[in-house]
Amino acid sequence: MDKKVAIVTGAAKGIGRAIAQRLVDQGCFVVLVDVDEEQGVLATNELGAEHACFMPCDISKEADVAALFQSVIGEYKKVDILVNNAGILRDKMIWKMPSEDFDAVIDVNLKGTWLMCKEAAKVMRQQENGRIVNIASRAWLGNRGQTNYSASKAGVIGLTRSLALELGKYHVLVNAVAPGLIDTPLTQGLRGEIKQKLIEAQPTKTMGRPEDVANVVAFLTSSETQFITGQTIYVDGGKSIGAGS
Ligand code: NAI
Numbered sequence: 001m002d003k004k005v006a007i008v009t010g011a012a013k014g015i016g017r018a019i020a021q022r023l024v025d026q027g028c029f030v031v032l033v034d035v036d037e038e039q040g041v042l043a044t045n046e047l048g049a050e051h052a053c054f055m056p057c058d059i060s061k062e063a064d065v066a067a068l069f070q071s072v073i074g075e076y077k078k079v080d081i082l083v084n085n086a087g088i089l090r091d092k093m094i095w096k097m098p099s100e101d102f103d104a105v106i107d108v109n110l111k112g113t114w115l116m117c118k119e120a121a122k123v124m125r126q127q128e129n130g131r132i133v134n135i136a137s138r139a140w141l142g143n144r145g146q147t148n149y150s151a152s153k154a155g156v157i158g159l160t161r162s163l164a165l166e167l168g169k170y171h172v173l174v175n176a177v178a179p180g181l182i183d184t185p186l187t188q189g190l191r192g193e194i195k196q197k198l199i200e201a202q203p204t205k206t207m208g209r210p211e212d213v214a215n216v217v218a219f220l221t222s223s224e225t226q227f228i229t230g231q232t233i234y235v236d237g238g239k240s241i242g243a244g245s
Contacts, residue, residue: 003029005076006221007068009059009116010086012039014184015135018210019083022218024051028081031072033057035086059086059112069119078127081221082120084113084156085135089186091145102148109152110159117163121172130172131221134160135213138180138236153178157232164230173229175220180236182208203238 006023010016011032020030020043030052034040037056044054053075057068072079087109090101113134124130139146140153157176164174181187181198187207190198199207213235219225220233234240 001029001076001078003027004080005029005031005072005078006081006083007031007033007072007079007116007120008083008085009033009057009112012036012043014186015179015182015210015213016083016085017043018214019085019217020047020052022211022214023081023083023221026218026222029053029076031055031076033059033068033086059084059116060107062115065112065115065119069123073123079120079123080130082116082124082130082132083135083217083221084116084132086112087135087137087152089146089149091149093145094147097148102151105148105152106155109149110155113156114159117159117174121163121167124172125167125170128170130167130170132160132163132167132172132174133217133220134174134176136160136176136178136232138178138234138240140178141240160232161230168229173220173225175228175230176232177213177216177220178232178234178236178240179213180208180234180239182210182213182235184210201239203241206237208235208237 006028008016008020011020012034020032023030024047032044032054035058040054044052057064090105134156136156137153139150160176216233216235
């Protein structure tokens with residue numbers, strides 16, 4: 001495989017789908033990973049078999065993640081780029097939140113990202129090159145109703161910083177992107193008046209597009225970007241400026 005090989009998790013829809021498209025446009029071969037097989041296959045067919053393939057995987061399951069990397073290495077021999085984008089929400093005030101909702105969010109958003117990073121680190125350390133981008137969230141700064149989600153995304157940022165230290169000398173760069181309010185199936189589920197309030201609270205008075213996040217991932221994974229690691233880049237229309245509001 002002459003092209004760079006990129007793995008994108010949660011690539012069946014939303015931000016992950018846009019990242020897969022952007023990396024294909026940048027000349028990569030993209031392995032789309034998702035639990036949603038129907039949408040994953042659909043997205044892959046749209047990208048074309050010469051540019052992409054679909055591999056089903058639940059990133060929160062260690063055996064699934066190990067099997068995924070075995071398949072990718074068996075098939076393509078390398079992993080140049082990993083984008084950990086898969087994530088879920090289970091919002092509620094803490095006094096109403098069952099502990100299962102805490103576990104589910106931590107399992108996918110934090111442990112799943114960690115499991116993927118661990119397998120990628122083994123490969124990239126040997127290759128002596130690679131890029132990892134973890135999709136965190138502006139919500140790590142704090143959001144009512146998101147104690148589980150904020151904690152998971154704060155964990156992702158801590159993981160990113162520590163992994164950047166561990167992999168720096170192997171020429172592997174590890175960064176995080178923290179999106180704010182982005183128009184995807186995840187936020188399309190919000191009630192009309194709640195969504196309007198959230199948009200009003202934005203400095204830009206707009207929602208972001210999945211492509212806004214994909215552009216930053218393209219920048220962080222491009223060959224021209226060589227000296228940025230361990231950083232978190234906000235793509236949030238300025239919302240992080242007034243953190244905690
Ligand atoms: P989405 O819900 O539209 O897409 C997420 C994808 O991840 C889905 O295709 C889903 O099937 C997949 N997924 C869920 N659990 C999985 C698992 N265990 N293994 C593999 N795949 C799994 O979400 P969206 O909005 O595109 O979000 C993408 C990422 O961006 C998430 O990590 C989310 O937390 C983050 N984010 C999104 C924001 C937004 O406003 N949409 C804001 C800040 C962060």
